[in-house]
Amino acid sequence: MNPALLTTVQVVVVVTFAPLATGVVRRVKAFLQGRHGPPVLLPYWTLLTLMRKEMVLSTSTSWVFRAAPYVVLATALLSAAVLPLVARGGIAAPLSHMVVVAGIWMLGAVFLVLAGLDSAGAFGGMGSSREMTISAFLEPALIVTLASFALASGSSTVDGMLAIGGRGLLSRPWVLPALASLGLIALGENARYPVDNPATHLELTMVHEAMVLEYSGPYLALMELASMVKLAVFALLLVNIVLPAGLLTTATGIVALAAAPLVTAVKLGAAMVLLALVESSMAKLRFYGLPEYFFGSLFLGLTSLALGLFAGWL
Amino acid sequence: MTAAGLASVGLVAAALFSAIAALAGLAGRSRAARRLHHAAMIAGPVAGLGGSFVFLAWRVAPLSLGASPLLFHAPLVVDRLSAFFLLLLHAVSLMASWFGAKYTEDEQDTYPPRLVLPLTAVFVLSMQGVLLSSGVASFLLFWEAMSLSAFFLVMADGEEDSRKAALLYLAIAQFGAGALIVGSGILGAGSLFATFDTLATSVGLLSPGASTLAAVLVVFAFASKAGLAPFHAWLPEAHPRAPSHVSALMSGAMLKVAIYGLLRFTSVCWPDLPAAWGTSLLALGLATAMVAVIYANIAREIKRILAWSSVENIGLVFTMFGFQLLLRREGWPVLADAAQAAMFMHLLAHALFKSGLFLGAGAVMHGAHTGKLEMLGGQANRMPRLSVAVLGLCLAGAALPPFGSFVAEWMLLQAALTSLGTRNAHVVIASVAVLVGMAFVAGLAVFAMVRLFSFVFLAEPRSAQARAAVEPAGSLGRPIAGLAAAGLALGVLSPWMSPLFPVKLEVLGPSLSAGPPSSGPSGLWLAPALAAALAAALCLAWLIRRSPGSTLRTRRSHTWDCGQPIDATMEYTATGFSAPVRFFLRDIVRAEKHLVFRPVVPSNPWIRHGQMEFRKAGGILGRLYFPVARLIEDVGGWLKQLQNGVIQFYIALILATLLLTLWVAL
Amino acid sequence: MNVDELLRSLAEMSRDVRVSAEGRVIAWVRRTDFPGVATSLHVRSGLPLDLLFATDDRAEGRGFGVHAVFALDQAHYWLEIATDLPAESPWYESITREVMAAHWYERYAQDMFGIRAEGHPDDRRLVHHENVPALTHPLRKDFAWNTRLAQANEPYPMGRVEGEGIFQIPVGPIHAGIIEPGHFRFNVAGERIITLEGKLFFTHKGVEKLLEGRTHADALPFVERVSGDSAASHALAFCQAVEAIAGCKVPERACMLRVLAVELERFTMHLHDLANICGMGTGFTVMAANGFRIVERLRRLSARLFGNRFFRGLVVPGGVSTPWTSAQMADAVDTVDGAWSEASSLVRLALDSDTLRDRLETTGVLTRDAAWAYGAKGVAARASGIDRDARRNHPHAGYGLLSFSGRTRTEGDVFARVMLRVDEMSDALNLIRAAAGFCRDRTSESDYRADCECRDGDALGWAEGWRGQILDWVRMRDGVIDRAVIRDPSFCNWPLFGELGPGNIVPDFPLCNKSLNLSYSGTDL
């Protein structure tokens, strides 16, 4: 199959399913709370409704506030295009170099942070300060974790990491700590438990929500879509590292295209159920307790790296 | 005319223009002379930029521009290494002079033009001289001139703090210069009139001990000048004190000139420094970067933050330098080349964005009359064009895609990643340190740059003067925008930039499985691809926003205030923004919050008023410097007479020092 | 100093000392003596100041009155020190100069009566916001209850800490969550709270004014809606005051049913708080979801037994409105039993969760000194080691007939307040069982309400509600209420945030806030 087609299919599938993933995780969490829960399609309706609503822009904000939703969504879309989520070897796959991916995510975080600060309220600044802290301190863990994957696979592009065949990365069991570390990073980067509570109504405790508190209408829709896409991207990435099966490649025929959405949906669904279980089983961490979290994920990544290097020597 | 001819004409013209500018600047009282000065200051770098570009792009062989007895018969020589640094210097000085033409006129009251104009020209001229010198003596001469003109420029505003900063700077600079003189003396077997060519042979005759001593002295000299910890303390004090376009020159160019010196001397004299040197410099560099980036997040004045950021970037440059040294010694030339390419990329990228940021700081302070983050804010609505340019520069400073600084970081990390496969314990440990350390620094650098931009440009202004600020004139804004664009172009167009560099630019291929890493296809083309992909993603985001059925209706209202009116005292402050950094790294930072609560009536302790201030507890580095600082303050009292504002006196002083240097040398 | 000695010394400087039926010693002192006596009772004799209020007695030619009520906990008595202020210049020397507990009371009287507490260290407005014109004193008799006030823009400054980089975080009155309106102002230089101050009285509806001129039966709906979540305990306190004035003897069955009502309310709200603190406050959803589910069962119990979901309408002057059958009693006991068994397994889950305990422990510590100085009430005080419980110290309703000892903890943090609530829930369960058993065994269903006519006079009424001690002072004149003071424990506990907040980080504040769960409506009146 054409690499350009692969990338296109991937972006379309990921963006289409991203709201569904958010819907599923909410529904599963509701189930675990003994409730019926919101319709799984609700996020779509929310986004559509927001697109039709008027926008209220604060008089304190500048062009940065108006530019941020585009950049934030663009970085989310870009990460959805380059990483091996639905397909491997797409036209954008060479850009899935770990440093580039980290850079793209950071760029999105930066604009989110800028937008939060631009609203001139205390909450936006609060969310921004926390988000920046989380992003900055998770950076070493992210790099080390990806580096140990690179060591395991011999490739520094994430696409290449999944291309090693066999049982994938897990054929080198020493990547398991790094996988756990990536899980922690994913939770932090996506403003999920135990770093942030996506469902909180308490302004003072928010991270992600506080930064988008001032957005309304279509801009809010872009921001929400961006965070949904980012969540789906991380979820699919984690699932694919554990189970690289079912990825489209340039070798697969056009028929497999039809199965791709199904496979993706199953993978996303599994990840979301897991996420819901994790989130339902713990309290949010104390914000000033986060260094242990950062250090923990860095330590896990370093463990993998050390084990991998050691294994290489033997 | 041949390319070589064009290049030499350009470079010589650049130096001549600088000399003209210096002379014209002396007559700074006359408007016409000042005009001539500014014209020459701009024409010089244009010629120099052209010359060095032609030299590099057409791959001209090393050129001699002629010798003079004034320069001890050592010819001015340009080769690829010096041409690269000349390109960097002229790019920075062009934009700084363009900016300075208006800036110095507007800030006459603060920075007397009769002082600043000639000294700036001398400063540029001496940097050109350092880069062109082929002889040790002329190198030292220009080096001293550079240090001294910078010294006077630092205290140009005549304030007490500036004088202290300048003296601290001078003390360390002279320490360094002394080390350099002694080191060169050892290398030249007692003579300072060696050229770099003869040095290469004479160093071979030295005993290993003497050679090592010389190396230590020379590396110390350049490291202290560049601001490597623990010799960095002067930098965050001195750089912010100078007029902004001079700060831009100091951080953008002078630090690079120091790096040039390091590269020149080591490549000539010690092409085979042992690996331990690489490890030590790498460790020092990483430590410098890590400490500096933390302080960049704590400083609360624009230019101080920028100066700390310069220290951080110099730390990264030393990291890259040390890493490539180590790799080369351990027998991995391809990897070493990659790390070296990253270093050169980073040098240029940093020169562009840091000078741009200093100019931007100058423009903001020019408009808002303060450089304190806690008094700024809201400038994006007052200076929209400047804010776009500075945001670009800040993103570059944060090493975010698709800027040149990001490409440099990418090159280094890729080299470090590939080095993981070398199975050489020394190399692997260094690589892991580079990966973790670089990521730590990168994360906090983003933090610092976001903080810098946000608290200057976003939200509501925090003081009346910030509220009254307006967009600076175009001649102030354009050079800044130019530097931002250059930083962007450096990244996006990096595959085509290779001819401008003294080394081959490349990103190692993504594969790191091969035992001895082979030189894969250059991954540099991914940089423009990334930019294109980013642009495409932005278009897609825009299309989603404009999808059918979505509304464009917009209403303006004040920020949601929870039903209780809010004002600018309720915005996050820069101090507050980085509070988590201060807390998480409290063992390193040691900033102490001092809270004083006074009861309103003594008999009821519960009702009280509070006051708070931060005091920075002196860390290890602080204690190291205290004796020096006290000494300098004592000397400063005596040296107060120096600050008499008579330019002839300064020149006399510079000449006297130079003569002293020569006398010592002879 | 024992009580007799105290009273003897008081008698020397008072012009009139008498003892009222409900167990209150009233001593009238001169205006100049008032601050000294009140201060020394608090500072020297260590008596807690439980209420300070003003009255407008100009109709009787006595100017204004100021009354300070102290508790003689060991002797089960109250001690009221009162003084008259001349109508033309109503001022006295502030006792807040030394008695922190009087802080808000004096500011309240200043706003509502125009009585100046001279030398008060913090004499800003309290009840009146910017929009209330100067010299508006709604509780004066010459202020009509339905006056339409003009808009104004008076200053209402909030405390600021000076220093570069310090900024303020304003929160509220319209909160993000489903919380009552109140405004909080943090002074911070980042995450750590330096000072914290509340601006309350947003929901000021003029309850005390609205009560004036009504019969006690007409007044009851207002009292039950002072704070919607503690209807039964407020009704209990108010009815006891009215009954004391009327000299009405409440039948035993009614007393026990009142215990049932108040303890059901306590159990329900403590469970609600448990879910709110451990669940909503920390994001531990399993606690929130299951906690609120059990709370709903108790609300439905209320709907079955009380005819509404908020334990309203049972406590009426003279007794209770319905006698309840044993089937109804059994329903209550069974439901609470079931709720407790589910709740206790939830508590086990909470104690097992390290992340949750880490959030709760050492957060929002209230020292014993601060709790004492501010006159903290209820769970807040008892979790900081102040052993005060009106159910034991001033037995009311049926508590005197039931065995009950009360609980305390000493850590003073959020965790202590949570665990104290758990302990009190188990006590509430036992009290409910005992009260139901008492009714079954010893009282007849027909004897549940005595006559309670409207007589003139004044009296205190109190109840230990789930939030803490509620203290009302009611004066009836001509068969209607002349002045009703309703003091919810929240009024005493709100200023505590200035002590337990600082030092914590901002995102832990909601947890501190929920751990006290104070009523805005009950404070604002």
Next chain:
Amino acid sequence: MSFVRLFQTLLTGPRVTEPAALSPAATTDDVGAAGAELRAVLANLYDGRSLRIRAVDAGSTNAEELELLALGNAYYDFERFGLSFVASPRHADILMVTGPVVRNLEAALRTTYDAAPHPCLVVAVGDGACNGGIWRGSYAVVGAVDQVIPVHIRIPGDPPSPAEILQGLAAGLRRPR
């Protein structure tokens, strides 16, 4: 062990959500002016499949707040109707106002309405919000919500129970499902 207990609670806890809570209550056709506006708004917003609510306490006794909170518990679970509470008025489609509007919150209520992007439906919850309730006339009370901002749906009660609130909403939004 503790994890087992936790997951037992999570996975096998009681399921009590009541199917009848948002039954098609009396959805009358005499909708009036506010109702017609409502129809038009909802038609433009995909029949209100996703409606985000911002609760505003304009002076209630906090009983209303407890009932709004109860909407989310397992018995009523209003989220299954596509309703949810949000933190910012900027995100809201519906303002649920409780309590008689008191003087001190009149401006805040206006600000909140102004801060919400339109169309924004206003629901008055409880007697106080609908007509001022027993507090009507007090010097500190302005009165019903519609004296300050336009009201689209009124849900009387003192306070209305969660079931009544859901029914009131269902009737107002005409969403029998």
